[in-house]
Amino acid sequence: MEPILNVTNLTMNFGGLKALDDVTIRLEKGQIAALIGPNGAGKTTFFNCITGIYEPTTGEVQITPPGKNTQSLKGLKPNYVTERGIARTFQNIRLFHGMTVLENVLIGRHCRLSSGIIKAMLQPPSQKKEEKKAVFDSYEILEKIGLAKYVNDMAVNLPYGAQRRLEIARALATDPFLLLLDEPAAGMNPQETKELDDLILWLRDNENVSILLIEHDMKLVMSLSDWIHVVDYGKKIAEGTPADIKANPDVIKAYLGEESDDA
Amino acid sequence: MPIKNQIKQSLIIAFWFMILTFPIMVIKVNTIRHTIDFRWANFLWVGIVTFFASMIWNYFLRRNEEQKKTDIADDIPLIHKLLQNDRFRRPFLGLVAAFFIAYPFVFPMYHTSIMISALVYVMLGLGLNIVVGLAGLLDLGYVAFYAVGAYAYALLNLHFGLSFWVVLPMSAFLGTLFGVLLGYPVLRLRGDYLAIVTLGFGEIIRIVLENWDDFSNGPRGIGDIPAPSFFGHQFGQHDAMIYMYFIVIGLVLMTIFFVHRLEHSKIGRAWIALRDDEIACQAMGIDKFKTKLTAFALGATWAAMGGVVFAAKTSFINPMSFTIWESITILCVVVIGGMGSAIGVIAGALVLILLPEYLRAVAEYRMLVFGALQVIVMVFKPDGLIKSVRKVYTFKAREE
Ligand SMILES: Nc1ncnc2c1ncn2[C@@H]1O[C@H](COP(=O)(O)OP(=O)(O)O)[C@@H](O)[C@H]1O
Ligand SMILES: [Mg+2]
Numbered sequence: 001m002e003p004i005l006n007v008t009n010l011t012m013n014f015g016g017l018k019a020l021d022d023v024t025i026r027l028e029k030g031q032i033a034a035l036i037g038p039n040g041a042g043k044t045t046f047f048n049c050i051t052g053i054y055e056p057t058t059g060e061v062q063i064t065p066p067g068k069n070t071q072s073l074k075g076l077k078p079n080y081v082t083e084r085g086i087a088r089t090f091q092n093i094r095l096f097h098g099m100t101v102l103e104n105v106l107i108g109r110h111c112r113l114s115s116g117i118i119k120a121m122l123q124p125p126s127q128k129k130e131e132k133k134a135v136f137d138s139y140e141i142l143e144k145i146g147l148a149k150y151v152n153d154m155a156v157n158l159p160y161g162a163q164r165r166l167e168i169a170r171a172l173a174t175d176p177f178l179l180l181l182d183e184p185a186a187g188m189n190p191q192e193t194k195e196l197d198d199l200i201l202w203l204r205d206n207e208n209v210s211i212l213l214i215e216h217d218m219k220l221v222m223s224l225s226d227w228i229h230v231v232d233y234g235k236k237i238a239e240g241t242p243a244d245i246k247a248n249p250d251v252i253k254a255y256l257g258e259e260s261d262d263a
Numbered sequence: 264m265p266i267k268n269q270i271k272q273s274l275i276i277a278f279w280f281m282i283l284t285f286p287i288m289v290i291k292v293n294t295i296r297h298t299i300d301f302r303w304a305n306f307l308w309v310g311i312v313t314f315f316a317s318m319i320w321n322y323f324l325r326r327n328e329e330q331k332k333t334d335i336a337d338d339i340p341l342i343h344k345l346l347q348n349d350r351f352r353r354p355f356l357g358l359v360a361a362f363f364i365a366y367p368f369v370f371p372m373y374h375t376s377i378m379i380s381a382l383v384y385v386m387l388g389l390g391l392n393i394v395v396g397l398a399g400l401l402d403l404g405y406v407a408f409y410a411v412g413a414y415a416y417a418l419l420n421l422h423f424g425l426s427f428w429v430v431l432p433m434s435a436f437l438g439t440l441f442g443v444l445l446g447y448p449v450l451r452l453r454g455d456y457l458a459i460v461t462l463g464f465g466e467i468i469r470i471v472l473e474n475w476d477d478f479s480n481g482p483r484g485i486g487d488i489p490a491p492s493f494f495g496h497q498f499g500q501h502d503a504m505i506y507m508y509f510i511v512i513g514l515v516l517m518t519i520f521f522v523h524r525l526e527h528s529k530i531g532r533a534w535i536a537l538r539d540d541e542i543a544c545q546a547m548g549i550d551k552f553k554t555k556l557t558a559f560a561l562g563a564t565w566a567a568m569g570g571v572v573f574a575a576k577t578s579f580i581n582p583m584s585f586t587i588w589e590s591i592t593i594l595c596v597v598v599i600g601g602m603g604s605a606i607g608v609i610a611g612a613l614v615l616i617l618l619p620e621y622l623r624a625v626a627e628y629r630m631l632v633f634g635a636l637q638v639i640v641m642v643f644k645p646d647g648l649i650k651s652v653r654k655v656y657t658f659k660a661r662e663e
Contacts, residue, residue: 051546053542053545053546077545077550077551078542078545078546079545079546079547079548079549079550079551082545082546082547082548083548087546088546090542090543090546094540094542094543095539095540095543096535096536096539096540096543096544097539098535098538098539098603098651098653099532099535099536099539099653100653100654100655102656103532103535103653103654106529106532107532107533107536107544107547107549108547108548110529110532110533110536110547110548110549111547111548111549113529115528115529116530117525117530117557117561120524120525120528120529120530120531121521121524121525123524127528131528131529134529135656139656139658148658151656151658152653152655152656154653170547171547174547174548
């Protein structure tokens, strides 16, 4: 079967800096894969290249959404990438401050709604129905993610862990087949991290999404991932199962070594 | 800050102001007797006034800070609380309605005329609020679309004899069209750049109107623009004013109605998302450019309709009515009233337009007062006089 995400020879230059150097990564359907590497290795840049925020210097990004043909994402604007079924969260939380929790999720529904401006002004039954359904669907997502009690609160007033979950809820609202999570556990306490672990597994099993996550919490990565990709200085240095990665000398040198010293 | 430090700071500020204003407030050259008068009393007054102003300013700053600490949750403006409460909403709206209906019959024509101007600004403010308050696009050339509407009515009437009621819907369409045409090239810019370019566009439209004599009659303007008719019947001057007043009230209500619907629809949410975070907004599947363009064009729609009303009311227009100051006044209405808040913008328009009309003494220093108000509002109420409140959705507990 075709991989749902197939990134080949991706290179991203920022002036003289090669943030990504010939990176090839594949993701199978139903997989939870992790992308790890030291700070500044190019992980977030990788996400930005896939989602159209940056245009990669060279390389190819292809997707095969379940039940659809293989297509290229190269040169697509971020909103079209999202429409094609890839959703993401951000390392530094980027919620919409001026909106409530529910409205943040509603924004995720945006690209799945059809009513335009005229319909918004005249509000025919079809628009009302669609709007009602969107609100209902969004609320359902909040219930699933465990944020229903905050529904009408302003997004900025949420506790930190809840803000990270809201980013996931918002991404989920776009109906993705692939979810890219950029350091979802950053800043969370052990309890919250545990809940996140459960949430990610639950998402894979019940929402039919595959997941690629960037994470520094090794315990989380090792317990969750089916497959791990390691990058360092923009180059991919290893990939394999958690057990392989733990044993890989290159990885230990580049990354785990420093981490396990102070862990 | 302990009180002692505060007094010290205020003293320094007062002293600084005394020196600063010394040349204009104290020294007076008597050109007839060739002497210099030193008005030491002024010197003292400047010091005293500045000292107390500074103390009061500090006091409010501190109180503001303390309030922020104590009640984060309870910061819904009073008027929203009133409107959300079923017991108060009806009587409150009833009172407001009664006031506006009775207004032209109770007060003399002069006051009705002023109120019409203020209400036109409510329309303009609500339109610009879409662009600046909701979508976060700093548009300094908004007056261009106001001019488009006004000239559309004046010219179409002059050449083709089209009436107010025909031109009004046409102008809405024209406004949208111009919004798209002007927005298309400039909306790729961001923030300050956008502000500067829109400012330029606004001036271009005015300069074209000023110089293209054959088309717009240049600086001489266009006169004898007829007031709206009532099914072909033309009122006398007094009745026409009252009629105009109710047309504007109707238009304002229509504006509130549609803008409210837009604000809480898919497109309105997209505007706010775009304002809050462009990158996250795009990553959520929203077309950035299209969303900006709709905001810009819809804002222009209301500006153009406002322009038609303006032309019909004053019966004479020339390019001088559409200078950059007009754009800035409308912007002040939005910012001081409350960005993104319809009620705030309405309040802002009424305060900013009516006050200078009634306080003639202030009118000359209008821009100075606006500036000062702007600073005060930004410091003490950064969200404007009445800040925006998002819609609350209710959900029944679902059975599992
Ligand atoms: N827009 C940009 N312009 C220039 N350099 C960038 C840009 N974005 C990222 N970089 C650089 O690319 C490298 C990789 O960054 P990033 O992908 O954020 O690393 P991380 O693996 O920690 O997520 C860093 O050296 C960073 O400074
Ligand atoms: Mg990163």
